[in-house]
Amino acid sequence: MEIAGRPLHRLRARLVEGIDAPLFALALALAAIGLAALYSASYENAARVANQLANLALALAAMWAMAQVPPQTLARFALPAYVLALALLLGVALAGEVVNGARRWLNLGVVRFQPSEMMKIAMPMMLAWYFHRREGAIRLRDFALASVLLAVPVLMVARQPDLGTALLVAAAGFFVIFFAGIGWKLLAGLAAVALACLPPLWGLMHDYQRRRILTLLDPSTDPLGAGYHIIQSTIAVGSGGITGKGWLNGSQTHLEFIPERHTDFIFAVYSEEFGLIGNIALLALYALLIARGLSIAAGAPTLFARLLAGAVAMIFFTYAFVNMGMVAGILPVVGVPLPFISYGGTSLLTLFIGIGILMSIHRHRKLVQT
Amino acid sequence: MQFAELRNYASELRTFQLRVGVAGMLVLAAFGLLLARFVWLQVLQHEAYRAKAEENRIAIVPVPPSRGLILDRNGEVLARNYLAYTLEIFPAQVQDLEATIAQLAEFVDIQPRDRARFRKLLQETRNAESMPIRTRLTDEEVSRIAANRWRFTGVDIKARLFRQYPHGEVASHVIGYIGRITTRDLERLEGLEVDANYRGTDYIGKAGIEASYQQELHGTTGLERVEIDAAGRGMRTLSRVTAQAGNNISLTLDIRLQEVAERAFGARRGALVAIEPATGGVLAFVSVPGYDPNLFVDGIDPQSWDALNNSPDHPLNNRAIAGVYPPGSTFKPFMALAALELGKRTPRSTINDPGYFVFGDRRFRDSKPGGHGTVDMYKSIVMSSDVYYYMLANDMGIDAIAGFMKRFGFGTRTGIDLEGEAAGVLPSPEWKQARFSRPEQQKWYAGETISVGIGQGYNAYTPAQLAQALATLANNGDMFRPRLVSHVDNARTGERRYVEPQLVRQLQLRPEHIAVVKHAMAGVNKEGTAARAFAGAQYSSGGKTGTAQVVAIKQNEKYDESKVAEHLRDHALYIAFAPLEGPKIALAVLVENGGFGARTAAPIARTVLDYFLLGKLPAAPRQRAPEAEVNTGAQSD
Secondary structure: OHHHHHHHHHHHHHHHOOOOHHHHHHHHHHHHHHHHHHHHHOOOOHHHHHHHHHHHHHHHHHHHHHHHOOHHHHHHHHHHHHHHHHHHHHHHHHHOEEEOOEEEEEEOOOOEEOHHHHHHHHHHHHHHHHHHHOOOOOOHHHHHHHHHHHHHHHHHHHOOOOHHHHHHHHHHHHHHHHHOOOOHHHHHHHHHHHHHHHHHHHHHOOHHHHHHHHHHHOHHHOOOOHHHHHHHHHHHHHHHOOOOOOOOOOHHHHOOOOOOOOOOOHHHHHHHHHHHHHHHHHHHHHHHHHHHHHHHHHOOOOHHHHHHHHHHHHHHHHHHHHHHHHHOOOOOOOOOOOOOOOOOHHHHHHHHHHHHHHHHHHHOOOOOOO | OHHHHHHHHHHHHHHHHHHHHHHHHHHHHHHHHHHHHHHHHHHHOHHHHHHHHHHOOEEEEEEOOOOOOEEOOOOOEEEEEEEEEEEEEOHHHOOOHHHHHHHHOOOOOOOHHHHHHHHHHHHHOOOOOOEEEEOOOOHHHHHHHHHOHHHOOOEEEEEEEEEEOOOOOOOHHHHOEEEEOOHHHHHHHHHOOOHHHHOOOOEEEEEHHHHHOHHHHHOEOEEEEEEEOOOOOEEEEEEEEOOEOOOEEEEOOOHHHHHHHHHHOOOOOEEEEEEOOOOOEEEEEEEEOOOOHHHHOOOOOHHHHHHHHHOOOOOOOOHHHHOOEOOHHHHHHHHHHHHHHOOOOOOOOOEEEOOEEEEOOEEEEOOOOOOOEEEOHHHHHHOOOHHHHHHHHHHHOHHHHHHHHHHOOOOOOOOOOOOOOOOOEOOOHHHHHHHOOOHHHHOOOHHHHHHHOOOOOOOEEOHHHHHHHHHHHHOOOEEEOOEOEEEEEOOOOOOEEEOOOOEEEEOOOOHHHHHHHHHHHHHHHHHOOOOOOOOOOOOOOEEEEEEEOOOOOOOOOOOOHHHOOHHHOOEEEEEEEEOOOOOOEEEEEEEOOOOOHHHHHHHHHHHHHHHHHHOOOOOOOOOOOOHHHHOOOOOOO
């Protein structure tokens, strides 16, 4: 008993080591909601749910692995990861594969890989590492340099074109800069510059992107195209009412009115079937998850850890806000998934790596800075 | 200093904590906004949206337009549509595709090639709603499936319009074909902002006129508001916006002439482009071997595709616009014209042709051993003296040659209304500089100019360029862009839109110079290298034979056709226009590995001209003369 029990006990201890229970519970609850919504969205197709479960298993393994890596080690990898991600983005621009009109994928023979996804993690790591090195002496030029480090990959991703990912990478980097203490006046100035950049950005946009923004203003102009998405998803949300139509009973979903119902528009499926109550529960789960992330950030011992944890928490926020806002018809249609819920392995992996980073930072909060 | 840094640390930490608080507020504010929106949609506007969802038993179903027809200049139909039933699978609704297909095979005949094609379609197209496993079902098959419809989910019978090409292989490189819209096509349509008009459409032009006039042929997609039941099945149509059929395209091409021309090639590979000089309208456009475009219509099966793609004859290559060949001696009339225009020769000035031309330590041989003796411009074209043009090229220099030939369109895409045209190569020192990377290769050698003079060397043009250049000469210097489409008819309004002839440029050539060259080209067909092919012709014509080397012959070797493998034999060329006064047709013929132009290419042109000008159909195909008998070695091209 004793002899057999001890290694088992030790294994269990090793497995739960570094796993932050609140974070873990919140992420799993969201993923479970995702599986339920996916089952309904795929018209009770068990194979698709099983597929997502496999994605989840892989993502959890990645989360566990990240939780074991101390922040100091992460900091060492910040610059190489950023440079690698940037090089891969360049590779995509030169030799990437075109899928659905966008050059996002790099074919590595066995797997296709989306370097922009890697940038979502590499960007906050890089900027956090940079500010950490400049700790105590952060000046205006540091913010300027950080802005350049942020802008280059964001523009590259936006040109693929992948506006959704570009937005997330931009948010990741922006929140590091924000937490690093950029002055309010400077921030207002940057906002003004960003606003001034809108007209030229409009010129750079692909026609379908412009149409998406225009159709947000008046969805009825394009009933066969992009406006259709918005019209149908708002009807789904609105018709859900307070209590929802019940799981597997959404008529909008099951009569195939909802486009991309497994991925970017899965919130419409959920909202139709679970109603306002379901939406409040979902908002609460996200709010708790973000709050936990921010509190880990506030208690982190080093500037690198603080900035990284804060940025990761706010990426979760950006994902959730942009996606739900899009489905509810208050934000333009950009390809941002609903975090932990939308179908797809890549985004799930990235998100759980983020959770793993938060866990690691929390676990090493008492370590003295070297 | 240290104290200041410590204070900085502390203040940065305070700032951070403050910022975390601000971030938290931002989250709350944003989520509050979402919550407000949810309350608006789900509580305050709930009734309206509930009603909309109820009404949302109305699906908008796109109605694809029927594709426009393609007709020849006499109204003969070259591409049309017919209605047929297909058996379709909705991949998203089927758990096990293989099992479903196996089950379906019990009711209808499903061949391995059907399965292979289905798999290929599945790979090429993403997010397609349904995919045909069998096309063109018989009535019996339709009723058998209909009776057993309840056994299947995600399977349906659909009536679809199919494209048909009644003339099969004839003019396949002009008409082209349609195929299923692939992800790549969809991206292009999105880029053109026309993707919404392609909802419900599965096919798109992939080659030929079908591709280059896709937008005209496609039409406008209509839509139906269909009431659907709770299971999503269509109940009745509430309203519809009818689809507008695509426009009908009428070609300048004469399909009868085209047939005569293609048949004249027999089993040979090659190309022929015949142009109406005064308009640029293409009368015949041959690239043989061709392919049967009907194979592509419902997705070509892999076996047929491999057979076409891997054939040594390359039937999918459009030789007339994408194949580039040295023009050989068909270049000489243009060289002669250049000499006159640039004042390098007069018609009467003569040279002595001993059968070779020495430049430095190299001997450039004439194709006639012993040479043509005293040669003036007329004789240089009629007998095709090489030495005359070696000397001329040497006197003119490469820059003058390239400058003059560029105006005739050599080395420039003609702009014909087909996709995939090659530019060819008009050799010049600048071209060589750009083409090669090593400095010793980049230098232009004077010796290279000499072979350019007889249409060899780096010269490489498409048959379409050659035909355009000749048409320009025949038209006394007014160059038109070649085009295949004569007019476009709107099937609904009956409105007809003519494609106007497009003048590229006027070369401003001296009429007396053109007359000299035309006179000599007439001599070619009367008493020169093409005299035998044009014996007894009842119309006047001008021509020029040519032979393009495929392999270089060593200095002291003699080219012996019977000893050279078929695919390394010379290409035969011939250009002709007729009649001499007010030419109605100018054409270029290329026969790959056909040997002497006079022997294989000129007779094809004769057949085509006889039909075009006299309506004379060729006699039953004669036995081809045995190869060895003809080559006497004394024959010039």
